[in-house]
Each structure stands twice: as C-alpha cells, then as structure tokens.
Amino acid sequence: MNAPNQSGWKPGTPVEGHTAMNGPDTATGNRALMLEEPLIFEIAGNDTTGVDLPEPQGGKNRLGGLERSAPIGLPGLSEPETVRHYTRLSRQNYAIDLGLFPLGSCTMKHNPRLNEKIARMPGFADVHPLQPVDTVRGALEVANELAHWLIELTGMHGVAMSPKAGAHGELCGILCIRAALEARGDAREVILVPESAHGTNPATAAFAGYRVEDIPANGDGRVDLEALKARLGPDVAGVMITNPNTCGLFERDMKAISDAVHAAGGFVYCDGANFNAIVGKVRPGDLGVDAMHINLHKTFSTPHGGGGPGSGPVVLSEALSPYGPLPFTARTEDGVVHLVEEENADEFAHTKAFGRMTAFHGQTGMFTRALAYILSHGADGLKQVAEDAVLNANYLLRSLDDVLDAPFAHSGPCMHEALFSDKGFADDISTLDLAKALIDEGYHPMTMYFPLVVHGAMLVEPTETESKAALDQFILALRHVAERAKAGDEGMKSAPYYAPRRRLDETLAARKPLLAWADQSAPPGKPSLSEQGGR
Amino acid sequence: MRYLPLTDADRSAMLAKIGAPDIDALFADVPEEARLSGPIHGLPMHASEMAVEKHMRRLSKKNLAAADAPFFLGAGAYRHHVPASVDHIIQRGEFLTAYTPYQPEIAQGTLQMLFEFQSQVARLYGCAVANASMYDGSTACWEAVAMASRVARGKKRKVVLSGALHPHYAEVVRTMAKFTDDEIAGAPPSLTARPDDDGLIARIDDDTSCVVVQYPDILGRLPDLSRIAEAAHEKGALLIAVNTEPVALGAIQSPGELGADIVVGEGQAIGVGLQFGGPYLGLFAVRDEKHVRQMPGRLCGETVDAQGKRGFVLTLSTREQHIRREKATSNICTNSGLCALAFSVHMTLLGEEGLRRLAMENHRLACLAADRLAKVPGISVLNDSFFNEFTVQLGQDARQVVRELAGKDILAGVSLGRLFPDNDALADGLLVAVTETTTEEDIDTLVSALEELLA
Numbered sequence: 001m002n003a004p005n006q007s008g009w010k011p012g013t014p015v016e017g018h019t020a021m022n023g024p025d026t027a028t029g030n031r032a033l034m035l036e037e038p039l040i041f042e043i044a045g046n047d048t049t050g051v052d053l054p055e056p057q058g059g060k061n062r063l064g065g066l067e068r069s070a071p072i073g074l075p076g077l078s079e080p081e082t083v084r085h086y087t088r089l090s091r092q093n094y095a096i097d098l099g100l101f102p103l104g105s106c107t108m109k110h111n112p113r114l115n116e117k118i119a120r121m122p123g124f125a126d127v128h129p130l131q132p133v134d135t136v137r138g139a140l141e142v143a144n145e146l147a148h149w150l151i152e153l154t155g156m157h158g159v160a161m162s163p164k165a166g167a168h169g170e171l172c173g174i175l176c177i178r179a180a181l182e183a184r185g186d187a188r189e190v191i192l193v194p195e196s197a198h199g200t201n202p203a204t205a206a207f208a209g210y211r212v213e214d215i216p217a218n219g220d221g222r223v224d225l226e227a228l229k230a231r232l233g234p235d236v237a238g239v240m241i242t243n244p245n246t247c248g249l250f251e252r253d254m255k256a257i258s259d260a261v262h263a264a265g266g267f268v269y270c271d272g273a274n275f276n277a278i279v280g281k282v283r284p285g286d287l288g289v290d291a292m293h294i295n296l297h298k299t300f301s302t303p304h305g306g307g308g309p310g311s312g313p314v315v316l317s318e319a320l321s322p323y324g325p326l327p328f329t330a331r332t333e334d335g336v337v338h339l340v341e342e343e344n345a346d347e348f349a350h351t352k353a354f355g356r357m358t359a360f361h362g363q364t365g366m367f368t369r370a371l372a373y374i375l376s377h378g379a380d381g382l383k384q385v386a387e388d389a390v391l392n393a394n395y396l397l398r399s400l401d402d403v404l405d406a407p408f409a410h411s412g413p414c415m416h417e418a419l420f421s422d423k424g425f426a427d428d429i430s431t432l433d434l435a436k437a438l439i440d441e442g443y444h445p446m447t448m449y450f451p452l453v454v455h456g457a458m459l460v461e462p463t464e465t466e467s468k469a470a471l472d473q474f475i476l477a478l479r480h481v482a483e484r485a486k487a488g489d490e491g492m493k494s495a496p497y498y499a500p501r502r503r504l505d506e507t508l509a510a511r512k513p514l515l516a517w518a519d520q521s522a523p524p525g526k527p528s529l530s531e532q533g534g535r
Numbered sequence: 536m537r538y539l540p541l542t543d544a545d546r547s548a549m550l551a552k553i554g555a556p557d558i559d560a561l562f563a564d565v566p567e568e569a570r571l572s573g574p575i576h577g578l579p580m581h582a583s584e585m586a587v588e589k590h591m592r593r594l595s596k597k598n599l600a601a602a603d604a605p606f607f608l609g610a611g612a613y614r615h616h617v618p619a620s621v622d623h624i625i626q627r628g629e630f631l632t633a634y635t636p637y638q639p640e641i642a643q644g645t646l647q648m649l650f651e652f653q654s655q656v657a658r659l660y661g662c663a664v665a666n667a668s669m670y671d672g673s674t675a676c677w678e679a680v681a682m683a684s685r686v687a688r689g690k691k692r693k694v695v696l697s698g699a700l701h702p703h704y705a706e707v708v709r710t711m712a713k714f715t716d717d718e719i720a721g722a723p724p725s726l727t728a729r730p731d732d733d734g735l736i737a738r739i740d741d742d743t744s745c746v747v748v749q750y751p752d753i754l755g756r757l758p759d760l761s762r763i764a765e766a767a768h769e770k771g772a773l774l775i776a777v778n779t780e781p782v783a784l785g786a787i788q789s790p791g792e793l794g795a796d797i798v799v800g801e802g803q804a805i806g807v808g809l810q811f812g813g814p815y816l817g818l819f820a821v822r823d824e825k826h827v828r829q830m831p832g833r834l835c836g837e838t839v840d841a842q843g844k845r846g847f848v849l850t851l852s853t854r855e856q857h858i859r860r861e862k863a864t865s866n867i868c869t870n871s872g873l874c875a876l877a878f879s880v881h882m883t884l885l886g887e888e889g890l891r892r893l894a895m896e897n898h899r900l901a902c903l904a905a906d907r908l909a910k911v912p913g914i915s916v917l918n919d920s921f922f923n924e925f926t927v928q929l930g931q932d933a934r935q936v937v938r939e940l941a942g943k944d945i946l947a948g949v950s951l952g953r954l955f956p957d958n959d960a961l962a963d964g965l966l967v968a969v970t971e972t973t974t975e976e977d978i979d980t981l982v983s984a985l986e987e988l989l990a
Contacts, residue, residue, distance in 0.1 A: 040651050040883050049889035051618060053971070056895035062902055064757040064920030066787040068891075073658045076886010083620050086648070086880055090629035093644035097628030103637075110538055111632050114584050119810075120622070123595025128608040129812030130949045131599065132941040138597030139811045145594075152576050164670035164813065165869040167856070175714060203856035203866035207681075209714045212861040250564040281562065282569050305625075305873030306645035307635040307667070307833065309814030325710070342706070343956035355710025359611055359673035359703040359801075360812025372591055378581035379574035381536045387558045388541050394561050395549040413553070413561040439641055444634070450857075467540035468549060494841065499640040502841040506639075509838035509850040513827065515664045517654040 006469065034500060037088040041517045044075030050082050092500040093306070094444045100466050100474050104417045104447035104459025105198070105246055107276050107298035112376065115302070115369035124368050129360035133339050139364060140337040144329040146371045150294060150313055153374075153382070154275075155285025158321030160314045161328055162362035166273060167200040169293025169312025170240075172325060172357055174208045176291055176316060177238050177267040179323040179354040186265065188237035194223055196247060196451040201240045201271060210237060217453060221247035221408040221419075225256055232264035242271035243287070244278065246451040247408055248393065248417035248459065258288025267291070267320065275299045276463075277390055277416035280383035290317040296363070300370035311366035322352045327361055388464035389416040392471060396462055399475045403482045407454055416463075422456025426488025431456040434485045436495040436503060441477040536581050599944065601809060605977035607904075609924040609968025610753065610949040611672065611701050611779045612812065613804040615893075616972055621806050621880045625873055635833075635872070639848045640840075645872065646847035649835040652879040659784050659882075660798040661791025662820035667833040667849075668870040669817025672779055672801025673707045676700075676747065678819065678831045678865055679775045679797045680708055683745035684717060685829045685864065686773060691744035695772075697735050698722035699752035701779060702954050708747070717744070723958055726928065728919040730758040736766040743772040745797075750776050750790055751783055753954070754917065755924040755966065764794025773797060781805050781818070782970075783922040785894030791822045798822070806881030807874045816874035828854060831865030893971060897923035901969040904978045908967070911982060913989040917964070924968040926951070929989065933965040936988060945984050 029036045061067060077085060094101070101108035119125060127136050147159045160176075163169035174191070181188055191205035194215045202212040213231070218224040223241060239261055243251045251257065258268045270284050270292040276299040284292050296302045296311040316324055327341045330348050339361070340348045377385060390413070397418035401409050405423035408414070422431045435445035435458075447459040460478075462471060484492055496502065541549075546558070555561055562570070582590075601614050608614070625631060629644060636642030636649075649667045656665035669675040680694050694717050696705050705721055712719045720738055725731060730752055739746055746767045751757050760776060767774045776790030778800035790798045802816035803809075819832060827834075828851065836850035856863040885893060901923040908927055909916045917926040929936055933950035940947040951964035969978070 037647070039647065039654075041654065044883075044886065047886075047888045049886045049892070050620075050884035051889045051893070053889060053892035053896055056892060057899070061786075061898060062905075062918075062920050063787050063898070063922065066757055066920075068786060068788055070792070072784070072789070072887055072890070074655060074882065074885070074887040074890060076889055077883050079618070079620055079884065082880060082884050083624065085883070086624045086630075086876075087627065089644040089647055090624075090627045091644065092641075092647070093629040093633045094638070094641040095629045096632040101634065103634055106634055108632075108634055112538060114588060116626060116631075118588065118591045118595075121592060121595040122600035122602060123598035125808055125810055126600040126602050126614075127598045127811045128601060128606075128612055128614065128809050128946070130608055130610055130612070130953060131946060132938050134938070135599035135941050135946070136811065138594040141594050141597065142591075149575075149578060152578065164674060165867075167866045167868045168670060168674070171866060175710075178714060198868075199855075199857035199860045199863070200866050200868050202861035203859070203863040206861035206863075207714075207866045250562075252564050252566060255566065255569065278565070280575055281571055282565055283571055286571075287569055303631045303873065304634050306630055306633040306642075306648075306876065307872030308869035309670070309871045309874055310869040311814070341956075355713065356703065356706040357674075357710065358671055358707060358813075359701065360671075360815075363813040364811035365814050368591065372587050374578070375582050375587045375590060376538070376584070377536060379578040381539070381581040382575065382578075384536060384539055387561075388539055388546075390561050391541070391546060391549055391553075391558060394553045394555070398553045412563055413555065415564075435638070436640070439638065444641060445638055464539055464541075468545040470540075496640050500643050501640045501844060501846040504639045504840045504846045504848050505838045506848050506850065509836040509848045510853075513834075513851060514837040515650075515653060515827065515834055515850075516657045517650070 035088050040075045044077055048076040050079040100470050101444045102446045102460045102462055104461040109301050109463035110465035111301055111303045115372045118372050119365050119368045140329050142367050144331050144337045146367045149374050154315045155283030156315035157318040158316045160324040162358050163312040165310030166293055166295040166312040169314045170204040172314045173269050173291030175354050176320040176323045180320055188235055190236050192239045196453045220411045221249050222251055225253045229260050236266045238267040240269040244274040244415040248414040248419050250415055254287040279386050281386045290320050296366050296370040300373045302366045302369045311363035323354050325357050326353045385464050392462040393418050403479050417459055417461035420458040421454045425485045429485045433492040434481050437481040437492045439496040440498050604944045604946045605980045606946045607948040607967045610966050613780055614972055615804055615970050618884050621877050624880050625877050646835055648876055650847045652875045655882050656818050657820050660820040661789030662798055662822045663824045664827050665820035667835050668875040669819050669832055671815040671817045673704045675799040675817035675819045676704045676777050677708050677711045679799045682829050683773045687744040691742050693718050693742045695738050695743050695746045696721040697748045698724040699730055700749045701753050730756045732759050739770050745773040745775050747775045751922050754926045755921040756918050757920045760793035782894050785890035796822050802878045806877035816871045816878055832867050833870050896971045900973055904969045907982045911986050927965050929963050932962050940984055
C-alpha cells in the first residue's frame with residue numbers, strides 16, 4: 001500500500017558497495033548526534049555567570065542582619081555553554097513537532113506558532129496583574145472575549161477563568177456544586193464517579209471533602225443509566241462524567257443522566273478533557289451539564305510544555321454561576337471590560353462567590369493563545385477540527401481492528417480516540433513491551449493501561465493535525481509491533497534499543513529516591529560547590 | 536484551514552476505508568437533539584494569520600507595558616530582565632511541544648532539566664527536596680497547609696497565618712479550608728516598622744498544625760524566621776515559609792537554613808516574566824527528607840537504564856492521583872513545566888555569582904529609592920529592613936495617587952488599598968518594588984511626580 005518510509009528507504013534494501021555493521025565503542029560515549037550531556041552541577045564553574053551585572057560595592061545594607069553567610073551552591077554557565085546544554089537536552093525529547101504523538105486523552109496536536117508570537121507581544125507579556133485597570137483593558141478584553149466564546153461553544157451560562165489547569169478547574173466546579181448545595185442547606189456527602197474516569201476526578205472530589213463511589217459501566221463501555229438511577233438519592237451531591245468518555249465513546253444517555261441527577265437534587269459535573277471531539281458540533285449545556293472544565297491545552301492547543309502550564313476555565317450553568325470564584329471579568333453595556341474582585345463584587349451582583357482559587361487572574365498567557373486559536377479556526381474551522389479528529393481516530397480504529405483487539409468497536413464508531421486491549425498478545429508480552437517497541441519505530445507510545453476498565457489498555461488519539469500519510473505510516477508501524485506482540489517476539493521485552501536510554505529502572509528510583517543532586521565526594525548535607533572553594 | 540492537513544480527497548478515501556457514508560455517520564452516537572444545527576452563534580469563519588495577529592495586536596496596544604513606563608509594582612510578581620536565550624530555549628519545539636515525561640526513554644531532556652530544577656530550588660530554599668513545580672505560589676501555599684495537616688494526621692486543626700501574608704494567598708487558603716476541617720487563624724496586618732513576630736508566636740498553640748509566614752513579607756519586611764520556627768517546633772507545629780521574590784534569596788539567608796519545614800513560593804521572578812498574572816511557577820520544597828512522601832506534585836528522580844547508564848524518571852507516583860485516585864496527596868496533575876524550564880535556564884545563566892550580584896543590585900537601587908522617597912514632604916518609609924520592596928505612607932489614599940500617576944504613564948507601585956480593600960487603616964500605604972530594571976531616572980521621575988502631587 002505504502003512505503004514504510006516516504007523517503008523510499010525500506011528495511012533490508014541492499015545498497016551496492018555498503019554492508020551494514022555495528023559501530024565501535026566511542027571514547028566519549030557519544031554516538032554522532034546522540035550526545036551524552038552531564039548535569040549543570042558537573043560542568044559549572046564556581047564563579048561562572050552568563051549575565052553581566054555590576055560587582056556589589058559593599059557598604060551598609062538594610063537586610064536586617066539576615067544577609068547570607070554561606071554559599072547557596074548554585075551552578076553557573078556562560079551563555080554559549082547554557083544554550084548548548086539545553087539544546088543538547090532538548091534533543092533527547094520526543095515532541096509533537098517531531099512526529100505523531102498518539103497519547104490518548106492528552107490531545108497532542110500541533111501548536112500554532114502565531115499563538116506564541118502573540119503571547120509575547122509586550123502588551124500581554126509585560127504587564128503586571130495589579131496594574132491600575134485602566135492600563136490593562138486590552139488584557140481584560142482578551143480574558144472576556146475568550147470567556148464569551150467558551151460560553152457560546154458550550155451553551156453554558158457563565159465561566160470561571162481563573163483555574164490554573166484541568167484538575168484545578170475540576171476542583172472549582174466541585175466547589176461550586178458544594179457551595180450551591182450548602183446555600184440551600186443541603187449537606188450531601190457523595191460524588192459518583194465512573195471507574196473509567198481520569199484519576200483527577202476521584203482525587204478532586206475527595207480533596208473537596210466528598211466520599212467517592214463508583215458508577216458501574218455497561219458492556220458498551222458507557223455509564224449504566226439504570227444502575228446510576230438506582231444509586232441516586234438525597235446523599236448524592238453529584239456525578240462526574242467524562243463525555244466523550246475515556247473509552248473514546250460518546251455517552252448517548254447523557255441527557256437522561258443529567259435529568260435523573262437533577263431530579264434527585266444533585267448536579268452534573270462533566271470532565272471536559274475530551275471536548276475537542278465535539279467542539280462546534282455539540283454543546284454540553286444542551287445536555288444538562290452544570291459545570292465543565294476545558295483544558296485549553298487540549299481543545300485549544302496551547303503548548304503542553306513538557307508538563308504544563310495548563311489552563312482550566314470552568315463553564316457553569318445558571319444554577320452554579322452565582323457561586324463562581326473571584327476574580328473574573330465583566331463587560332458592561334458601554335463596552336468596557338471590568339475586573340471583578342472582592343471589593344467590587346457587590347456592584348456586579350456577584351455576592352455568593354465561594355472564594356478565590358489563585359492569587360491573580362488565571363493563565364492570561366494561555367488565554368491569548370487560545371483566543372488566537374479560536375479566531376484562526378472560526379466557526380467552520382472548529383467544527384472541522386472535531387470532524388477531522390473523529391475521522392482520523394476512526395480511520396486508525398478500522399485500519400487496526402483486524403490486528404488489535406478493539407473491545408468496543410462492535411458498538412459503532414469511536415469519537416476522537418481509539419481504544420485497544422492486549423487480548424491476543426503472547427502470554428509474556430505486555431502493553432508496556434508494545435509501547436517500548438513503538439518507541440524504536442520512531443513514535444511516542446499511546447496512553448497505556450488507561451482507562452482501567454480495559455485489560456492492558458492502549459488509548460490512541462491521533463488528533464486532527466495529522467495528515468493521511470502520517471496516519472498511514474503510523475498504522476504500518478503499529479501493525480508491525482502488534483504482530484510481533486502476538487507472535488511473542490522476545491526481543492520486545494528489551495525495547496527500546498534505539499532511544500537515548502534503554503528501559504529505565506523505575507523500581508530503583510522509588511526504592512532509593514535520589515531527588516536532588518548531591519556530589520558523592522562531598523560530606524552529606526553540604527552543597528558541594530561550597531566545598532570546592534569559590535569565594 | 537492552515538492547521539488541518541486532510542484534503543477532501545483524503546476524507547473521502549478514509550470514510551470509504553471506515554465504511555461510513557459521510558462524516559455524520561461517525562457522530563451517530565450523538566443523539567439528534569444534542570447536535571448543534573447551525574454554526575456557533577456569532578463566531579466568524581476562519582481567519583488568516585495576518586488578520587488574527589492584527590486583532591490581537593490591537594488588544595495588546597490597549598495595555599501599558601511595563602517597559603514603557605517607570606515601573607514600581609511588586610506584591611507577588613516582579614519584573615526582572617530575562618536574558619534572550621531563556622525565551623529561545625523554551626521555544627525549542629522539543630521542550631515546548633513535549634508532553635509530561637511518562638515515557639522516560641524519550642523524555643530525558645525534560646526529565647534531566649526537572650532534576651536540575653529540583654536541585655536548584657532545593658538549594659535556593661535551603662531544603663533537602665523540591666518537587667517539579669506547582670501552578671503558582673498561592674496554590675503551593677494551600678498545598679503546604681494541606682500537607683501539614685497530613686503530617687499532623689488530622690489531629691491538629693489550627694492553621695496560624697501571619698497577618699503579613701499576601702492577602703490573595705491568605706484568601707486561597709481560607710477558600711480551600713472552607714471545604715476541609717482546617718480552622719484558619721488569621722490577623723490583619725499592621726503598619727509597623729518590624730513584623731509582629733511576638734503576636735504571631737502568641738497565637739501558636741498545641742492544636743496548631745502549621746504557621747504560615749511570608750519572607751520577605753507583604754510589606755517588604757523581614758520576619759525573624761528562626762525564632763518563629765523555634766516557637767512552632769516547641770508546640771509540634773510545622774513552619775511554612777512563603778517566598779514571593781526568589782531573587783531575595785541571593786542576598787538573605789534561605790528559609791530552610793532558618794528552620795522552616797516547608798518552603799513554598801512563587802518562582803515567576805526568575806525567567807518567567809509578568810504575563811498579567813499567569814502562567815506562573817509554584818515552588819515547593821521540604822527541609823527534611825522524611826516528609827517527602829507527604830509532598831504533593833510530581834517528583835523527578837535519578838535511576839539507571841538496563842545498560843547501567845544514568846537516567847531520570849518521574850517517581851514516588853504512588854502519592855499521586857493517577858495511581859491513588861481518591862487517596863492521593865493532592866488532585867494536582869500538571870506542573871508548570873515550561874515555566875520551570877525558564878526558571879532553570881535563567882538560574883543557570885545567573886549561577887551563584889550572578890544571583891548574588893543581581894540581588895545586591897536590586898537592594899542597592901531599592902535603598903536609593905527609599906532614601907529619595909523619604910525626603911519627599913509628606914512621605915515616610917515604614918520599613919526598618921527590606922530587600923527590594925518596601926512600604927511608604929503617603930498621608931492620603933494611595934489608590935487615588937496610583938491612579939493619578941498611571942494617568943501620567945507612571946506605574947507607581949501597588950497600593951495597600953488594592954490589596955486590603957476592607958482595611959481603612961492601611962489606605963495610605965504604597966508598596967514600592969525596585970529591581971535591576973529600574974533606572975535612577977525612573978526613581979527621580981517617581982519622586983518628582985509624588986512631590987508635585989502631594990504638595
């Protein structure tokens with residue numbers, strides 16, 4: 001169908017006059033472009049600095065007698081050494097810029113560079129959160145304009161913009177629910193969460209003081225509506241449901257679930273991690289949702305940055321909006337955007353806020369990027385985003401379901417991600433082995449062992465920013481490793497072979513935690529740089 | 536649409552492979568009544584890069600950038616010069632567009648960086664272990680309070696907050712404590728030359744799980760952490776020190792050295808920039824290794840690979856939500872990875888020597904500003920001691936003064952009225968922060984403007 005590699009090279013292609021061979025060991029441990037990089041602590045000088053600053057004059061200070069007496073032990077490098085160190089480190093990372101990154105539920109899509117440029121405009125990057133509001137109206141407008149589109153896209157009533165990440169948004173939503181219940185004098189104790197939920201859901205409910213109980217799933221990988229109805233009662237504060245769910249399926253009964261929960265006096269929290277599958281097509285507000293966080297880094301493509309920063313605005317129903325936290329922005333009829341904080345909440349009739357979740361106004365740097373993303377795509381583009389994401393996932397599902405077990409494929413199409421299990425693998429080959437073999441093929445693995453409801457789960461999310469050619473090459477690679485897994489290829493157990501590191505010993509890391517650098521030659525507890533002389 | 540690579544021919548071929556007649560067939564599980572019939576209300580169609588940039592530039596121009604005015608704001612967010620190479624490095628796609636390092640064999644770049652970052656933060660704070668970062672200083676502060684409660688095994692419920700803790704941080708703690716059993720004992724700040732350490736110590740009792748003290752405090756003063764630590768430890772409580780200006784620790788002793796048990800703070804001042812309040816960088820460290828397993832957030836640790844080569848992994852994840860679910864130490868999932876990278880790169884460029892020089896240059900300019908402001912009739916400087924931020928009293932409502940000076944494109948500082956709107960006793964206070972980016976000319980401009988306004 002297609003070459004394994006679009007450059008035309010195929011494994012085993014003999015090239016006249018050349019023979020394959022293993023190379024010799026090198027003196028440096030490097031292998032051409034694969035460079036071993038020491039820690040900054042191992043290469044830094046005691047007095048080296050990459051910044052030109054004046055030598056202090058000495059004399060009196062006003063530090064209250066607290067001036068430092070001992071060195072800190074911080075390594076310093078010149079600018080060229082610094083740039084080289086981090087550039088070398090960067091080359092040991094896989095990234096969406098390097099290739100398809102099929103991490104299910106994490107939504108690794110292309111990050112437009114226009115958005116980076118915009119976030120760095122001095123009017124956004126170089127303004128202080130406590131500047132007089134008349135000097136930051138543009139920044140407030142960005143937050144307000146984004147808030148407006150988030151409300152429109154979800155069909156909700158209000159939005160709390162300040163949560164710093166998805167899990168922080170979950171907490172915000174659950175606290176709104178708790179505040180609303182307490183306001184009507186209704187102390188409820190339980191939040192129901194399906195077993196397939198992200199770990200943050202039960203952790204959030206517990207952090208907010210609730211007891212967590214499972215909602216059973218049916219054979220289709222969806223919430224069992226009848227079982228849920230049977231559990232609802234005066235002790236249930238609400239449910240947390242991910243839709244589309246973590247099996248990559250739309251919860252067909254969502255509206256009926258919401259109606260049942262509302263009838264029992266509870267609230268519906270929707271985990272919006274997978275909103276990217278339905279943006280522009282379905283509005284959660286039309287399904288009876290009361291609160292939903294939106295991971296701006298997933299649906300609206302702000303960069304994941306190697307683990308954050310995220311941003312987790314929470315859209316709220318009419319019933320919950322009055323309890324949303326401070327601060328937020330509000331546009332008055334004259335078109336002016338205001339910052340609503342503790343001192344002026346009364347003027348904006350927002351007197352029931354449950355409090356404040358963070359020091360300032362939220363992830364403004366992410367708001368600019370997300371707004372640019374929404375405006376770039378527009379109404380037609382956002383709908384296309386959802387459609388292409390779902391199309392790409394179904395294409396993967398149907399191109400692989402003959403070689404990998406797809407437990408819910410019989411019940412119809414998937415949404416934005418395809419779920420497979422390890423059924424059919426040789427006994428001693430695991431999902432982990434397949435994932436590590438996929439690394440050797442040049443791919444970041446899919447999400448492994450999640451959701452928990454499927455044995456040896458592999459959750460594959462290609463996103464809409466992959467071309468058909470990119471999908472075809474990935475399918476070829478995944479078919480190959482799947483076939484090896486079924487054949488019981490023992491070599492997979494030692495994969496990866498070609499990554500910057502072979503399989504890492506995670507057990508050792510947890511048993512003997514080494515969490516900060518310590519010079520082995522220095523006495524314990526003493527920073528080594530101070531031992532080496534210096535000032 | 537420039538971000539979507541599929542062509543219509545691709546789409547048709549793929550639908551054929553799937554066996555679906557059209558794209559709607561793939562949304563068959565979405566009930567008809569849940570489908571949006573038309574386009575999103577009011578949202579225009581897709582726009583070119585040029586058009587979007589123009590719209591956003593127009594909004595950015597409605598803000599007064601700090602670089603375009605004499606600038607004296609602090610109160611938890613500080614403007615420092617960030618070397619150009621920092622932004623270059625964090626925009627490398629391998630860092631910018633990577634995910635959380637769950638597959639360590641192909642994420643050693645992020646992991647080694649995090650290990651170096653943790654080591655830098657631990658040393659800066661005088662602690663044994665720092666985590667891979669939190670959302671920001673205020674959320675790190677609450678997480679520290681929650682951790683102290685775990686360490687006390689829920690047997691101690693009282694949280695003693697210093698009156699000179701950043702009011703937003705205190706508000707986050709109060710908000711979160713509403714939903715736990717913690718009892719928050721706060722106090723209003725008072726305009727005194729020195730922090731009221733005695734008053735704070737007097738509020739610590741046997742039911743106290745932790746004492747939360749900001750260092751330097753919200754008024755720029757320097758509390759006696761070692762004395763507070765001693766008093767806290769006598770009652771079996773933990774001392775949580777909060778630092779919002781890491782550059783200060785190049786000049787003054789670290790909270791860990793002074794006996795703080797948990798040190799948290801805002802790392803934004805190094806490498807991250809102002810960004811109107813976020814994304815920022817929460818720092819979190821513990822002085823004693825014995826508390827590591829009660830820490831929230833990600834931790835990166837050293838190990839070896841199958842060939843014995845050194846490598847790094849995320850570790851001790853049995854504390855975390857994706858393993859422990861409702862029994863996790865926190866619901867936190869993400870860290871502030873790219874901001875941690877910016878911090879680490881900037882800190883590497885500075886090094887011990889650069890940080891010391893940077894800190895002393897901040898302090899020199901702050902002393903100069905305090906001296907010049909003290910000579911303005913009607914102004915008095917409150918602080919006995921400070922690092923790069925101090926409080927002046929203007930003898931009139933500082934909020935009004937700040938607004939009027941902003942009208943003249945002078946960003947004069949943060950009025951205490953903005954921070955503590957309910958506390959009239961603080962209304963004439965103005966927090967003035969001075970960094971290496973402040974010039975003597977900026978200081979003179981502020982002094983002249985205040986002379987004129989207060990005359």
